[in-house]
Amino acid sequence: MKFTTAIVALTIASLAFVEAANPQGHAVPIVRNPHHKKNFRAQMAKISHRYPQLNLMEATTASPVAAASPVAATGDVPITDAGSDSEYYGAIEVGTPGQTFLMDFDTGSSDIWFPTSTCNTAACKAHNRFNASKSSTFKKDGRQWNITYGDGSTASGVLGSDMVAIGDIKVRQTLGLATNESTQFAQAPQDGLFGLGFSTIESVQGVSTFMDNAIAAKQLALPVVSVFLPSDLVNGGKDGSYLFGAIDQTRYTGNLTTVPVTLEGYWQVTVEGLSFNGTSLGQTSQGILDTGTTLLVLGDTAAAAVHSKIEGATMNESAGGWTVPCSLASSKGNISFKLGGNDFQVPLADLAWSPLTEGSKTCFSGVQGGQDGLWILGDMFIKNNYCVFNKGVSPSISIAPVKY
Numbered sequence: 045m046k047f048t049t050a051i052v053a054l055t056i057a058s059l060a061f062v063e064a065a066n067p068q069g070h071a072v073p074i075v076r077n078p079h080h081k082k083n084f085r086a087q088m089a090k091i092s093h094r095y096p097q098l099n100l101m102e103a104t105t106a107s108p109v110a111a112a113s114p115v116a117a118t119g120d121v122p123i124t125d126a127g128s129d130s131e132y133y134g135a136i137e138v139g140t141p142g143q144t145f146l147m148d149f150d151t152g153s154s155d156i157w158f159p160t161s162t163c164n165t166a167a168c169k170a171h172n173r174f175n176a177s178k179s180s181t182f183k184k185d186g187r188q189w190n191i192t193y194g195d196g197s198t199a200s201g202v203l204g205s206d207m208v209a210i211g212d213i214k215v216r217q218t219l220g221l222a223t224n225e226s227t228q229f230a231q232a233p234q235d236g237l238f239g240l241g242f243s244t245i246e247s248v249q250g251v252s253t254f255m256d257n258a259i260a261a262k263q264l265a266l267p268v269v270s271v272f273l274p275s276d277l278v279n280g281g282k283d284g285s286y287l288f289g290a291i292d293q294t295r296y297t298g299n300l301t302t303v304p305v306t307l308e309g310y311w312q313v314t315v316e317g318l319s320f321n322g323t324s325l326g327q328t329s330q331g332i333l334d335t336g337t338t339l340l341v342l343g344d345t346a347a348a349a350v351h352s353k354i355e356g357a358t359m360n361e362s363a364g365g366w367t368v369p370c371s372l373a374s375s376k377g378n379i380s381f382k383l384g385g386n387d388f389q390v391p392l393a394d395l396a397w398s399p400l401t402e403g404s405k406t407c408f409s410g411v412q413g414g415q416d417g418l419w420i421l422g423d424m425f426i427k428n429n430y431c432v433f434n435k436g437v438s439p440s441i442s443i444a445p446v447k448y
Contacts, residue, residue: 125274125281126233128398129427130338132273132284133234137209138219139179145172147238149286150336151271151311151433152420154246154253156208157191157220158236160201167229171236174221181216182206189220189247197228208254210288213264215257220247240269240335240433242308255435264289267436271335272446273427277373277393279448284427296430296444301384305439306330313441315419317382318346325349329419331381333431333441337422339397340390340411347413350379354392357409363400366409372396379411381421388429388443397424 124146125132133148138158145158159168161175176182183205190200201223208217222236239246243253252260259267272295274284285292291300303313307330315331317324327346342350347366351357356369373396380387390410397410410424432442 124233125276125284127281128276129273129281129423131234131423132335134286136238138174139176139206140181141179142209143172143174143179145174145235146233147236148234148336149238149240150334151240151269152332152334152336153237154239154241154243155189155191155220155251156217156236156238156254157189157199157201157222159225160221160223163201163223163225165225165227167225167227167232168222170230171232171234174219176204176206176221179206185218187248191220191247197226199225199229203248203251210254213258213288215254215261215263217254217257218248218251237336241310242435242439244309258288259435266290266434268432268434270295270430270432271426272430273335273423275394275427275446275448277391291432291442295447297447298444300430300432300442300444301386301388302434302440302442303384305441308439310334311433311439311441313383315381315383315421316385317387318342318349319380319382319387320350320353321377322380325353329417331383331419331421333421333426333433335423335426337420338424339420339422340424341414341420341422342411343416343419344413345416346419347411350411351409354395359413360400360406363408365412367400367406368396368409370396370399370405370407372407381425383443386443388425388445390425390428394424394428 124134131148133146135144136147137144147158159171159173161173163173185203185205187203188200189203190198192198199222201221203218204221205216205218207214208219239253240255241253243251243256246253255267255269258264266289268289268291270287270291272284272287272292274281306312306314310332311334312330312332315329318327319325325346327343327349329343329346351359351366351368354368354372358367359365360367373393375392377392378389379392380389395410396407398408400406400408414420428446430444430446434440434442
């Protein structure tokens with residue numbers, strides 16, 4: 045998302061008002077789920093399905109997966125860190141009166157979907173289900189939709205439309221209403237998915253995204269979603285938020301660096317460089333910033349370059365990817381990505397993502413390999429760097445180091 049000079053000036057000039065008075069947007073706070081357990085293979089299967097062009101290892105993909113004009117008002121909607129920064133979800137309201145759903149906010153997809161009351165699978169029954177008959181604003185659509193994931197799990201149903209509310213931002217939105225979900229969804233903490241990508245990657249052509257509809261309805265002061273994801277390592281996974289229609293200056297240090305989107309669909313930008321403890325590794329790539337992906341998936345060459353600098357790092361074929369000593373969690377170094385001429389860091393400590401088994405001294409790495417030339421910068425990057433996803437005339441992402 046590319047801010048024009050006028051929009052940047054407007055954003056900075058109005059920020060004090062946005063924070064001190066009635067904010068021109070809606071913040072979604074994040075809290076931590078202490079019961080979540082990490083699942084490396086599930087994460088890699090999820091990434092493999094979303095980005096099949098990355099050609100991730102067959103061993104990992106085959107494993108099972110257990111919203112301009114000022115807005116009138118704002119409000120807080122709790123969002124949960126599913127545990128150890130693996131994924132984040134929060135509540136929205138759908139229909140009139142509102143029915144509440146816990147949603148995974150995802151810049152790497154565009155659909156909004158959740159189960160409907162006519163779905164009677166075990167997975168649907170484990171979650172909140174939408175009852176269209178109880179909403180006075182529901183409208184039938186009738187078109188079919190379906191989703192298939194890398195582990196073979198599926199969801200399918202019909203489209204309908206209703207009012208969707210994030211705080212007091214309310215727009216009519218086309219929704220995927222699942223009438224069938226496979227058993228793998230039963231253990232998911234969230235009821236469904238809230239896509240924040242571009243309309244070009246909607247499952248059904250012609251459907252507009254929530255942000256597109258909110259902008260068209262003049263619900264947002266700025267055409268942005270500002271993302272602050274908490275770090276379990278730094279602050280216990282507390283106090284993060286999604287902020288719709290505004291930018292929170294208290295959440296970052298220094299100035300925002302604006303990076304133009306190079307290809308609309310996903311939030312794709314140019315990564316100008318990769319460094320290890322300040323030393324360039326000679327790598328560049330296109331990169332997708334994706335809140336729906338946990339890890340950093342670099343090209344195979346770049347991933348090997350990073351791990352060549354980490355003593356004890358190994359490409360562990362049986363484990364399904366790169367591993368590192370868990371002792372890396374106490375490291376003070378970093379890797380950094382150059383975007384818009386500035387370097388943005390990820391602590392090496394974050395790369396010790398999860399032990400292979402309980403009590404193991406070897407951890408799955410937070411950096412994995414994929415297709416050279418297309419990297420995925422997931423939550424591991426975003427929780428260390430405040431990101432403003434701008435869906436204005438010239439889409440861009442503005443980035444600055446987070447402030448805790």
